[in-house]
Amino acid sequence: MATRKISYREAINEALVQEMERDSNVILIGTDIAGGAGGEGKDDAWGGVLGVTKGLYGKFPGRVLDTPISETGYMGAAVGAATQGLRPVAELMFIDFAGVCLDSMLNQAAKFRYMFGGTAVTPLTVRAMYGAGLRAGAQHSQALYPMFTHFPGLKVVVPSSPYEAKGLLAQSIRDDDPVLFFEHKLMYEVTGEVPEESYTIPFGKAHVVREGGDVTIVAIGRMVSLAELAATELQASGISVEIIDPRTLSPLDLDTILGSVNKTGRLVVVDEASPRCNLATDISAQVVSEAFGDLLAPVKMVSPPHVPVPFAASLEDLYMPSTQDIVNAVKT
Amino acid sequence: MATRKISYREAINEALVQEMERDSNVILIGTDIAGGAGGEGKDDAWGGVLGVTKGLYGKFPGRVLDTPISETGYMGAAVGAATQGLRPVAELMFIDFAGVCLDSMLNQAAKFRYMFGGTAVTPLTVRAMYGAGLRAGAQHSQALYPMFTHFPGLKVVVPSSPYEAKGLLAQSIRDDDPVLFFEHKLMYEVTGEVPEESYTIPFGKAHVVREGGDVTIVAIGRMVSLAELAATELQASGISVEIIDPRTLSPLDLDTILGSVNKTGRLVVVDEASPRCNLATDISAQVVSEAFGDLLAPVKMVSPPHVPVPFAASLEDLYMPSTQDIVNAVKT
Amino acid sequence: MTQTPSNLATLGLDAPDASALSSVQLLDVYRTMRTIRAFEDRLHREFATGDIPGFVHLYAGEEASAAGVCAHLESGLDTIASNHRGHGHMIAHGVDVKAMMAEIYGKSTGLCHGKGGSMHISDLSKGFLGANGIVGGGPPLVCGTALAHKIKGDGGVGVAFFGDGASNEGAVMESLNLASVWNLPAVFVVENNGYAEATAANWSVSVDNVSDRAAGFGMPGVIVDGTDFFAVYEAAGEAIRRAREGGGPTLLEVKLTRFYGHFEGDQQTYRTRAELKNAKANMDCLKHFRRRVTESGLLTEAQLAEVDTQTAQLIEEAVTEAKAAPVPDPAELLTDVYVTY
Amino acid sequence: MTQTPSNLATLGLDAPDASALSSVQLLDVYRTMRTIRAFEDRLHREFATGDIPGFVHLYAGEEASAAGVCAHLESGLDTIASNHRGHGHMIAHGVDVKAMMAEIYGKSTGLCHGKGGSMHISDLSKGFLGANGIVGGGPPLVCGTALAHKIKGDGGVGVAFFGDGASNEGAVMESLNLASVWNLPAVFVVENNGYAEATAANWSVSVDNVSDRAAGFGMPGVIVDGTDFFAVYEAAGEAIRRAREGGGPTLLEVKLTRFYGHFEGDQQTYRTRAELKNAKANMDCLKHFRRRVTESGLLTEAQLAEVDTQTAQLIEEAVTEAKAAPVPDPAELLTDVYVTY
Ligand SMILES: Cc1ncc(C[n+]2csc(CCOP(=O)(O)OP(=O)(O)O)c2C)c(N)n1
Ligand SMILES: Cc1ncc(C[n+]2csc(CCOP(=O)(O)OP(=O)(O)O)c2C)c(N)n1
Numbered sequence A, B: 001m002a003t004r005k006i007s008y009r010e011a012i013n014e015a016l017v018q019e020m021e022r023d024s025n026v027i028l029i030g031t032d033i034a035g036g037a038g039g040e041g042k043d044d045a046w047g048g049v050l051g052v053t054k055g056l057y058g059k060f061p062g063r064v065l066d067t068p069i070s071e072t073g074y075m076g077a078a079v080g081a082a083t084q085g086l087r088p089v090a091e092l093m094f095i096d097f098a099g100v101c102l103d104s105m106l107n108q109a110a111k112f113r114y115m116f117g118g119t120a121v122t123p124l125t126v127r128a129m130y131g132a133g134l135r136a137g138a139q140h141s142q143a144l145y146p147m148f149t150h151f152p153g154l155k156v157v158v159p160s161s162p163y164e165a166k167g168l169l170a171q172s173i174r175d176d177d178p179v180l181f182f183e184h185k186l187m188y189e190v191t192g193e194v195p196e197e198s199y200t201i202p203f204g205k206a207h208v209v210r211e212g213g214d215v216t217i218v219a220i221g222r223m224v225s226l227a228e229l230a231a232t233e234l235q236a237s238g239i240s241v242e243i244i245d246p247r248t249l250s251p252l253d254l255d256t257i258l259g260s261v262n263k264t265g266r267l268v269v270v271d272e273a274s275p276r277c278n279l280a281t282d283i284s285a286q287v288v289s290e291a292f293g294d295l296l297a298p299v300k301m302v303s304p305p306h307v308p309v310p311f312a313a314s315l316e317d318l319y320m321p322s323t324q325d326i327v328n329a330v331k332t
Numbered sequence C, D: 001m002t003q004t005p006s007n008l009a010t011l012g013l014d015a016p017d018a019s020a021l022s023s024v025q026l027l028d029v030y031r032t033m034r035t036i037r038a039f040e041d042r043l044h045r046e047f048a049t050g051d052i053p054g055f056v057h058l059y060a061g062e063e064a065s066a067a068g069v070c071a072h073l074e075s076g077l078d079t080i081a082s083n084h085r086g087h088g089h090m091i092a093h094g095v096d097v098k099a100m101m102a103e104i105y106g107k108s109t110g111l112c113h114g115k116g117g118s119m120h121i122s123d124l125s126k127g128f129l130g131a132n133g134i135v136g137g138g139p140p141l142v143c144g145t146a147l148a149h150k151i152k153g154d155g156g157v158g159v160a161f162f163g164d165g166a167s168n169e170g171a172v173m174e175s176l177n178l179a180s181v182w183n184l185p186a187v188f189v190v191e192n193n194g195y196a197e198a199t200a201a202n203w204s205v206s207v208d209n210v211s212d213r214a215a216g217f218g219m220p221g222v223i224v225d226g227t228d229f230f231a232v233y234e235a236a237g238e239a240i241r242r243a244r245e246g247g248g249p250t251l252l253e254v255k256l257t258r259f260y261g262h263f264e265g266d267q268q269t270y271r272t273r274a275e276l277k278n279a280k281a282n283m284d285c286l287k288h289f290r291r292r293v294t295e296s297g298l299l300t301e302a303q304l305a306e307v308d309t310q311t312a313q314l315i316e317e318a319v320t321e322a323k324a325a326p327v328p329d330p331a332e333l334l335t336d337v338y339v340t341y
């Protein structure tokens, strides 16, 4: 029996509601995640810049905290609160803003447990919008998850569908380590089947989105849907594609990827992040060092060029990896 | 005729002196790069936390600026000054402090030229200490150059010797793009032959440190010296090693690396940075996608484990890649 | 571009005494403010058609601030760092209106070849460092441009425009301290329009006025009515002269209101209808200016009406030309990342 | 650990009136300050032998600040975030002195199993969030712990210790505003020892007193003589009581001096010999305390001397045991990065 269809935005909102109902230690912190503070007009006027947290302010009095525009202050506060038994879900509106508050994640949350000899527990979830396509320009369109994947002590989650978004966010909130949760700004309107009841998706377990025998495509976040389109197109020309969605980049389920490459002998990694030191290079290199003998062809990486994200729609469309880019990578 | 030997510290200081003498637009900005501001005691009391900028304050009145502890403020100021024809050399004492001032590099300096349609020129050099080994703990021992290599618009330089340090720093200062210049804190006492006269080393040109036919080792920064020790040891057991020092990670001289792999058929990349999405994975993946056919064996990556840098000397020594690790990577 | 408002400083407006302004100068001030208003009103309509990509933050209602400050700045000498709501600052500083419009449409004829967009329009040839998509991004940059003015001794001043919300960013507060410690020729203009997105300044700023923080950084904090061009003109003139003469930085708080939402699409439910109605009725700097100059007989309705017509035509041309302009050449995707690479 | 100073709050010291302190309590205060001094003096000597790895920042000279503030805090309830100069804060909050010493030596018996070191000693079981190697790192964390106290309604208070140099970090200034906007039970203790590394506060802080900035964040700014335990005790007691009662945050500036260099190895040439000599002769909080309690007859020289002896013995044992303790098991390199991975 089919479950109901809701959007990626609704799936995230529902996960927040269910986790806040389940555990009173879960609180939300972010700029205008409610909106209307101090104004004469409505409270909860925004529910987040794109409406993802709409309605939570009224549902959970005192647990949805707006902030001054002080990311260093409130992200650090989220880290501090997490060490005291709360489970803060902090929203960094755009991941690009990590530029003004990276320390809280890089040098505090990520390192407490190790520096403090295992005595610290920091169950923090940072939600942030990432990705190109909204014509938002170079400072509001980056992916940046490679940078967080690089930092030991952090977990990195990139949901590729409404179903993944709900289950992975629930797991992020219940997880006892600091988690960066990446939401692609072009996907909020995407709908899909999502169970109404609460559920979690475990970290470090990749999802085989489609089975196939000729080539393995590892795709991240929004790139998964492009890979599916490419796979359909390639099927027509007789190429059977296996698509793997790692779901979490740290931890990374390398075994599932290796197993698939062992079967197909070919690997294409599709990553929306800038090409240097990104996940495409990370996954490709790990596969090559672990399963060189299984590879029948060069690993292919599909990523944008090494340039900032351009504003003009015509250029931004060229910038983003496309279905055609994936098809070409598989065919050549 | 042998040139004189000086330390890595002296080489950097000399490059700064010569560039400041050559171009009055070169200024230095950083916390305690002089020291003594406002105090009743000596001026230029420190010359930097480890004495690298010693003596410059007196030599160049008004051009060596100490700062309050406000990295966001003064790094941003360095970016702004660079757009106005000055050539600031800003010191970020430890690269780990990028956590409190990343925006100036990530979203400002790196993106101006592109966002502004080619009208901006931002000749900024950021000097920063990196690396493990000083028992400085998790917040003062990171490498982090993979993160900067990931950002389009920045150039990333990692000198491996006093000679490289002087020539690459001079080039960094003369370069019209923003440059991150990484100084390994364990190398300041390392001495080597350095010409007295001013010289530059071009970006994007790798240095073949040692020629060999059996295996290519690409090593970064301080790892180059370890690779040389490993090569000598391997020579004894009849293995001829070619060592390549990329010198600059962005731009990266892939051609020289590919040429060497074409000759040796084997690649080991030694990178002191945390293992996920680092330069070892970046270079390995690029080689595999460009020269899969040349490889006779799996690419090997020698990097620390995916953990923060531990404080205890016994653990930190285990953490850092060692000569033995490199030898083992080549042999197995 | 004859109809583009020329940079006011070229008219030699450096006397903070607004009563000294000639009618020629006043007409130019009016042209500036009217051009900004017409530019923003038109963008509001065009955005609704879906023709304009991305995030657009309109400056309508705040014109007197940009005009009053930039009147004292010299194009090509002084430096300005703006924020996401930067159209007004650019126009007041004499940036080409048509090239701005083209940039907002993402066209090759735009100031940034379409690679920047509304949040990143810049004109470095005029000392305009650009709008900035990072709240609080501008003030640190201005510490740098002001430092350059000081080191070069060129007599220039660096001006940072930012909002009440930005005033809570560490970047802004560090800049105030740094500018004071380095005694920089800088002016920090905080445009307090009462809101940061949907959050009221009376909630997010833990003190009555942003300028109350100036004392903590050893600089004067000045409050001025942003609906009154003449008041802004005099206060800004004083702060800029102090900076130019080596007297150090000033924090100038301009109290004003924005007519449109935070960005286009914002329904502004956090404000009451009454509040908005009152703002447009009683806090319109253009109305105030118009009344003052006509009542005092300095300008006639006819003169002002002519400017209105010329301005409307300029904006009409700007939009028409922007729409007709070609998109960037695909090759532009890869150009101008580095000077050399 | 009987000789370790017990956390003073367990003695019920919550009355800001210092004259109400009993001789038992005063003796414990003395033990705390003396233990800190002995700990730091010994580290100074041991560091010179080369036995101690990394960067070590000593608190000698500043004891009255930690003792006066922590006297009002309850171990396990209240929360503290410290900075790089944190040994004194820990000892005053009742953290195990021997486990601290072992950590500084990088031994497995250390509070962090040797994985943290001097800059990262922590004891979360006591609400001590750790020293911090990032200047300005503590205040944002304390906004979070204070928020947790407020949400849980546990009556706890969050206290951040930081320096005059840190006061110029955006992180600190954002935290002051945030604590005020959220009306948090927090106290921000700025220990102004006149220097940040080699830079004097009178240069880097663009106003006479760091606490002068409090007004700009809508909170009281209080200045207290850090060489006088009793003054700190009363001022801190008042601020902490206000916070506990929901009255909001306070910025408490403690004026004091450091006896040793910024870190071990610093020659302090930025200070004059006279200045240092005067500091040790006339700004020694231990001397002041000793004189006060003996002259007033509250304690005898004999009682104090006994504490000196016990303290010296404790530190001697701490160093001996630390040196003898095993280094961390190599397996520790890979453990405790994540709770699960
Ligand atoms: C560092 C950062 N944080 C948050 C944002 C999102 N944002 C864009 S504009 C804005 C509000 C700014 O308010 P204010 O400074 O008062 O300027 P105004 O929009 O009122 O002109 C916010 C929160 C951003 N762009 N950058
Ligand atoms: C973000 C950051 N910037 C710079 C440093 C280097 N640093 C460590 S301590 C220190 C001086 C701090 O001075 P202050 O806050 O007055 O504390 P004090 O050392 O005087 O106790 C500096 C600059 C750092 N650790 N972190």
Ligand SMILES: [Mg+2]
Pocket (backbone or CB within 6 Å): C163, C164, C165, C191, C192, C193, C194, C195, C196, C197
């Ligand atoms: Mg505002």
Ligand SMILES: [Mg+2]
Pocket (backbone or CB within 6 Å): D163, D164, D165, D191, D192, D193, D194, D195, D196, D197
């Ligand atoms: Mg200090």
